[in-house]
Amino acid sequence: MLLMDVGSTKRDVVDAARRVLREKVAGFVPAHPVAGKERAGVEHAEAQLFDGRPVILTPCNQTAVDRVEQARALWTALGAEVRVMTAEAHDAAFAAVSHLPHLLSFAFFAGILHQPQARDFLALAGPGFRDFTRIAAGDPAMWRDILMANREEVLRQSGQFRAALSGLEQLLKSGDAAALAAVIHEVSLARSRWSMDAARGGSAGGR
Amino acid sequence: MLLMDVGSTKRDVVDAARRVLREKVAGFVPAHPVAGKERAGVEHAEAQLFDGRPVILTPCNQTAVDRVEQARALWTALGAEVRVMTAEAHDAAFAAVSHLPHLLSFAFFAGILHQPQARDFLALAGPGFRDFTRIAAGDPAMWRDILMANREEVLRQSGQFRAALSGLEQLLKSGDAAALAAVIHEVSLARSRWSMDAARGGSAGGR
Numbered sequence: 001m002l003l004m005d006v007g008s009t010k011r012d013v014v015d016a017a018r019r020v021l022r023e024k025v026a027g028f029v030p031a032h033p034v035a036g037k038e039r040a041g042v043e044h045a046e047a048q049l050f051d052g053r054p055v056i057l058t059p060c061n062q063t064a065v066d067r068v069e070q071a072r073a074l075w076t077a078l079g080a081e082v083r084v085m086t087a088e089a090h091d092a093a094f095a096a097v098s099h100l101p102h103l104l105s106f107a108f109f110a111g112i113l114h115q116p117q118a119r120d121f122l123a124l125a126g127p128g129f130r131d132f133t134r135i136a137a138g139d140p141a142m143w144r145d146i147l148m149a150n151r152e153e154v155l156r157q158s159g160q161f162r163a164a165l166s167g168l169e170q171l172l173k174s175g176d177a178a179a180l181a182a183v184i185h186e187v188s189l190a191r192s193r194w195s196m197d198a199a200r201g202g203s204a205g206g207r
Numbered sequence: 208m209l210l211m212d213v214g215s216t217k218r219d220v221v222d223a224a225r226r227v228l229r230e231k232v233a234g235f236v237p238a239h240p241v242a243g244k245e246r247a248g249v250e251h252a253e254a255q256l257f258d259g260r261p262v263i264l265t266p267c268n269q270t271a272v273d274r275v276e277q278a279r280a281l282w283t284a285l286g287a288e289v290r291v292m293t294a295e296a297h298d299a300a301f302a303a304v305s306h307l308p309h310l311l312s313f314a315f316f317a318g319i320l321h322q323p324q325a326r327d328f329l330a331l332a333g334p335g336f337r338d339f340t341r342i343a344a345g346d347p348a349m350w351r352d353i354l355m356a357n358r359e360e361v362l363r364q365s366g367q368f369r370a371a372l373s374g375l376e377q378l379l380k381s382g383d384a385a386a387l388a389a390v391i392h393e394v395s396l397a398r399s400r401w402s403m404d405a406a407r408g409g410s411a412g413g414r
Contacts, residue, residue, distance in 0.1 A: 034333060054331070089327070096319055097332035101339040103375060104311060109394040111364070111371035112303055120296070122401050124261070125304035126241055130405065131338040132308040137398040144388040151379040157318070158376060164318035168310060169365060172358040181351040187316040191344040194329050198337065 002070050003028040008094065008142075009149040010058040010087035018060070026064040029071040030087060032056040032094075033080060040139075051079040058087040095153035100161060102143055103154060105136040209277050210235040215301065215349075216356040217265040217294035225267070233271040236278040237294060239263040239301075240287060247346075258286040265294040302360035307368060309350055310361060312343040 003021070007013050010030050017028045035053035037044065055075040059068045072082045112118055147154055171180040210228070214220050217237050224235045242260035244251065262282040266275045279289045319325055354361055378387040 034331075056331075092324070093328050093331045096322070096324075096328040097336045101315065101335055104315060104372070105339060106391055106394050107372040107375050108308065108311060108368055109398060110375075110390055111368040113393065113397055114371065115303070115367060117299070117303075121300050121303040122404075124241075124263075124300045125401065125405075128308055128342045129304045130402070131341045132312060133398055133401075134338045135335045137395050137402070138391070140388045140392040140395055143391050144384050147379060147387065148382065148384050151382075155376060155379060158372070160318040160322060161315055162372075164321065165311070165314040165365070165369075167317075168314050169362060172354060172362060175355065175358075177351050177355050180354065181347045183317055184313055184345070184350050185347040186320065187313050188344050188347055190320055191316060191340055194332065194340075195337070195344070197329075198332075 001027050002067050002074075004031045004071060006031055006033050007149075008032060008098075008146050010056075010090045012149040014058065014060050014087045018062070025060070025062050027067050029063060029067050030058045030060075031071060031075070032058070032090065033075070035080075048079070050075065053080050055080040055082050056090055057082060057084045058090050059084065060087065091150050091153050095150050095157045096160075099146055099150055099154045100157040102135050102138060103147060103158065104161065105133050106143075109133055109136045208234050209274050209281075211238045211278060213238055213240050215239060215305075215353050217263075217297045219356040221265065221267050221294045225269070232267070232269050234274050236270060236274050237265045237267075238278060238282070239265070239297065240282070242287075255286070257282070260287050262287040262289050263297055264289060264291045265297050266291065267294065298357050298360050302357050302364045303367075306353055306357055306361045307364040309342050309345060310354060310365065311368065312340050313350075316340055316343045 001024075003017075003024075005013050005017075005028075007030075010032060013030050017025050017030070021028055033050060033053065033055045035049050035055075037046070037049075057068060057071055057075075068084065072084075075082050112121055115121070168180065168183060171183070208231075210224075210231075212220050212224075212235075214237075217239060220237050224232050224237070228235055240257060240260065240262045242256050242262075244253070244256075264275060264278055264282075275291065279291075282289050319328055322328070375387065375390060378390070
């Protein structure tokens with residue numbers, strides 16, 4: 001029997017599967033289909049949901065190779081693009097490009113809300129704010145679970161972020177405009193390059 | 208004579224105007240049209256650019272009242288919605304809802320780039336990442352100038368953000384899933400409300 005999950009974190013799922021399935025874990029293929037929408041429920045079902053979307057499979061040592069191939073065939077038939085990696089690599093990457101941005105967006109919005117001028121500030125917020133905080137509207141139960149399940153990697157990534165933020169704050173404090181422009185230039189260039197890669201289908205499309 | 212600027216920060220402009228214009232500062236009306244696009248240059252001109260967009264006027268004590276009304280009439284004729292506030296209130300609000308998000312997006316992207324697995328991470332980045340980092344592609348010279356000109360307010364807002372982030376990190380460390388969900392719930396609700404207000408035209412649309 002082929003068993004799969006479709007969760008956004010994988011190490012915790014693999015641990016639970018090992019614990020519960022025991023020797024039957026050979027039939028379990030952890031899967032993360034990187035697709036979905038804001039609205040849940042069967043009435044929002046969509047036949048094309050997985051078309052061209054990445055699905056990450058994270059088999060462990062005990063997973064049977066033919067089950068992985070079966071899972072790959074199933075997702076491929078649904079139109080998805082299958083990638084295989086370790087649960088550890090998966091969780092590290094998604095902490096960096098998905099879970100941390102959510103945490104930062106939650107923290108940023110909370111930081112605004114807790115100021116007395118919150119209403120005045122929000123009345124002046126525009127498109128940049130809208131895009132930056134779109135992910136702050138995520139489902140609370142789902143994001144509680146994802147952040148808790150992957151908290152080690154999320155906290156590690158948060159540390160990387162804090163170091164980068166401190167660096168920029170230091171440049172502001174010391175008035176080093178040239179160094180500040182250099183960092184923004186590097187980032188702006190990398191973001192444009194990423195955007196072009198993503199448009200060419202070189203990028204995945206995680207949550 | 209009516210003089211105006213169209214910069215994104217206002218206290219530094221008012222200071223410079225006082226210094227340079229001296230008694231002629233009465234004719235100077237500092238303005239921030241909250242509109243624009245990624246591409247600069249007259250070949251990208253657009254007659255509808257200010258349609259329904261907010262324009263903030265920040266007159267100082269010496270500004271002549273009839274000049275403010277002249278400026279208001281001009282921007283209104285261009286289709287903009289004029290608001291008047293102090294330069295201080297303007298800079299505080301835009302630090303919160305525009306300048307800080309840019310700083311955070313720059314820092315977040317720089318934090319990814321400085322890790323050895325940057326390429327692997329970026330290959331898995333999707334729509335959430337795309338929206339969160341869209342503002343990281345901003346023009347380096349312009350953002351250097353904005354962040355430097357408004358650095359006091361930006362650093363103050365960064366402090367508010369850091370406090371909120373530390374709070375969330377603490378919840379992750381202590382495994383307090385219920386409190387984490389409560390914060391996300393509050394933010395998610397406020398973000399949805401903001402979104403509806405913005406759609407009704409209640410919100411401005413800053414950069």
